[in-house]
Amino acid sequence: MKPRYLTALGLSAVLLLAGCGSSGDEEPQAAGGGVVTADDCADPAAAKEKITGTLKVGWSGATSGPLAQAVGLVIEGMRTRFAVANAAGGVNxxxxxxxxxxDAFNPEKAKTNVNEMIQKDKVHVLETFGSxxxxxVADDQNEACVPLLFGQASVPAYRDAKNFPWTTEYLPSSDIEMAAIVEQIKKKYPNGTEVALAVNQTESGxxxxxxxxxxxxxxxxxxxxEAPSTDPNAAITTLKTSNAKVLVNAVITGDCLPLTQALGRSGWxxxxxxxxxxxxxxxxxxxxAGAAADGQQIMVWLKDPGNPLYAGDAAVKQYLADTAKHGNKHxxxxxxxxxxxxxxxxxxxFTKAAQSPDGLSKLGIMKVARTQSYQPPMFIDGVKWTMTPAQSLGIVSFRPFAWNAGKKVFEPTGDVIDMSSRYK
Incomplete structure (x- = not known):
């Protein structure tokens, strides 16, 4: 078997290098010509086998613990979209x-789950939450040639399609998202400024x-x-002493509200x-968080169906009609x-794979995913999903928004920012 995949030691080295010397301006590695094959698969025939009857998507996510609510809603949204497709006849x-x-946001449990889903549940596609x-799971999943599509992670290492040809990430690269935030800081402070940085200690943070x-x-x-976000009150107390004009939170979902509440209590x-x-x-x-959250800024790529900004948007209207029809209360x-x-x-x-020479198979799905170009209706206009044979771009555009605590709504603070130039 060709040494396509990084070992655990090799991946650790990549992540270490990313922390010590990689630049956000570097291009992602080429995908070896962009060709995905079944040649190195443990079971090439299984990778090429046509999917009939039911296509199973295996999801390992934290449905218990502090992230359970957010993860559960993501899963519910995806399940509803599938229900709409199934009501229309499915995919071919x-x-x-x-x-x-x-997996309770535990990496080892996620590994166990994914192996069970591959070996026992015979899923055709995988999804997971967290870097x-x-x-x-990436090594096992690539070895088995089961596509893991739109993984809920942002670590640049998995955009290396040469070493992880059967994996794609949904969340924007952390380098790209943070570069967009830095551009906003530079606009406000053209002569520079000091920043306080709260950091979650997981790989995502x-x-x-x-x-x-x-x-x-x-x-x-x-x-x-810089301070760890493990104890929000301690983090804010430490960061307050910096007298920095800007606070940047490099955190996961469970930290967002507690840090803001701690900020409000601190008086900073x-x-x-x-x-x-x-x-x-x-x-x-x-x-x-009340007034403490007022003015907080964020990079966005999805339309918010509850925001008056999109009240007349045709895609949002269709989304609301479809979710209501299928009983989604959130x-x-x-x-x-x-x-x-x-x-x-x-x-x-899946639809494009079914129409391709490889058909609706794991291989067909992965080949499409490696070159997929699509603008989901619920993406903000001007934000598109783009994958090319040479570059795992995904989401590279955002619209900046700020929270208005009085109106209880996010308001745009500028037009869509296209960060794709950092990949050229």
């Missing part, structure tokens, strides 16, 4: 089914932190103080606060929209 008559297993989880540090290289933006009022895109839901993560939640959009991306890939 093939119905879509989800197999969900709880540590993707790290734990470390990825955001590394992305931010890469993005400020060569600028007049400096990190005045940075001139600008930036949250990562995983902190996008206003109802869950901003309203409970259609206005942004995590639900996120799951719906991932399901929509999957259905687009």
């Amino acid at each position: 008559g093939v119905k879509l089914e989800m197999v969900v297993k709880d 540590g989880q993707l790290n734990a 470390q990825g955001y932190a590394t992305g931010f540090k890469n993005a400020i290289k060569g600028t007049n933006i400096k990190i005045a103080k 009022k940075p001139e600008a606060v930036f949250q990562p895109a995983n902190c996008v839901d206003g109802k869950m993560l901003y309203e409970p 259609a206005l939640n942004n995590y639900t929209v996120n799951g719906w959009a991932i399901g929509d991306l999957m259905i687009d890939a």
Whole structure:
């Protein structure tokens, strides 16, 4: 077998290098010509076998623990999108089914789940939530040649299609998202400024932190103080002593609200606060914080069906009608929209695979996913999903929004920012 996949030691080295010297301006590695084959698969025939009857998507996610609510809503949104497709006849008559297993945001449990889903449940496609989880499962999943599509992670290492040809990530690269945030900081502070950085200690949080540090290289933006987000009150107390004008949170969903609440209690009022895109839901993560959340900024790529900005949007109207028809009671939640959009991306890939020479097979699906170009209706106009044979781009555009605590809504602070130039 050709040495396509990184060993655990090799991946650790990649992540270490990303933290010590990689630049956000570097291009992702080429996909070896962009060709996905079954030649190195443990079972090439299984990779090429046509999928009939039911297409199973295996989901390992934290359906228990502090992230359970957000993850559950993502899964619910995806399940509803599949229900809409199934009601319309499926994909060329093939119905879509989800197999969900709880990993409690534990990478080792995610690894166990994925192996069970591959070996026992015989899933055709996989999905997971978290960079540590993707790290734990990617080698096995690539070895088995089971597509893992739109993984809920942002670590740049898995955009290396040469070493991970059967894996794609949904979340924007942490380097790209943080570079967009740095561009916003530069606009407000053209002569530079100091930043306080709160960092979640998981691989997801470390990825955001590394992305931010890469993005400020060569600028007049400096990190005045950094603190782990493990104890939000302690983190904010520490960061407050920096007197930094800007607070950047390199964190996961579970940190978003507690850090803002701690900020409100501290009396510290940075001139600008930036949250990562995983902190996008206003109802869950901003309203409970009251005035402390006012003005917090975030990069967005999805339409918010509860925002008056999209009240007349045809795609939003259709989304609301479809979710209501299939009994989804959380259609206005942004995590639900996120799951719906991932399901929509999957259905687009499945449909195109069914029309391809390889047909609706694992191989056919993965070949399409490696070159997929599509604008999901629930993506903001001007934000498109793009994969090319040489570059695993995915989402590279955002629209900046800020939370208005008085109106309890996100308001746009500018037009769509296209960061694709960083990949040229």
